[in-house]
Amino acid sequence: SLGYGACPDLEDRAKIANLLEPERIGVELSEEFQLHPEQSTDAIVIHHPEAKYFNAGGRS
Structure with a gap:
């Protein structure tokens, strides 16, 4: 963001x-x-085919 x-x-x-x-x-x-309004947000989101989602809690 x-x-x-x-x-x-x-x-x-x-x-x-x-x-x-x-x-x-x-x-x-x-x-x-x-x-x-204040709660609004924006982001640049780009997908990469080798991207991995990680779990901060350590479990998958």
């Missing part, structure tokens, strides 16, 4: 917002690149 270690630049959120038009579902991007 934007703002975390892999994608620290929140300004990139504007590019995603331009593509997805979040206002269609009532989500807006503030001048500080925050999503509103």
Whole structure:
């Protein structure tokens, strides 16, 4: 997700917002690149065929 270690630049959120038009579902991007309503979130999710899901609890 934007703002975390892999994608620290929140300004990139504007590019995603331009593509997805979040206002269609009532989500807006503030001048500080925050999503509103507050509980809204975004992420870039990319599947890789060799990716493995891990379980933090140690069991599969």
